[in-house]
Amino acid sequence: MPDNELIDMLRTVIQEELKPIKGDIKILQKGQQTLEKGQMKMQKDINDIKRQVNHIWKDISKFEKRVERLESIVQ
Numbered sequence: 001m002p003d004n005e006l007i008d009m010l011r012t013v014i015q016e017e018l019k020p021i022k023g024d025i026k027i028l029q030k031g032q033q034t035l036e037k038g039q040m041k042m043q044k045d046i047n048d049i050k051r052q053v054n055h056i057w058k059d060i061s062k063f064e065k066r067v068e069r070l071e072s073i074v075q
Helices: 003-074
Strands: none
Touching: none
């Protein structure tokens, strides 16, 4: 068998053997993209929660000041 034919045959065999691996890689890449999108959404949700908690603490602080003023008036 001439060298070129052997090389072509080996190339074909290797390519066939790599097809399932390439498919697996594509599936993993799609999964990674999904995870990255989920992570971005989760980070956005975390930022929203932090912002809301900050507003809640401000409201609590205002409420405490009102209570203190009322207590000082009553005494």
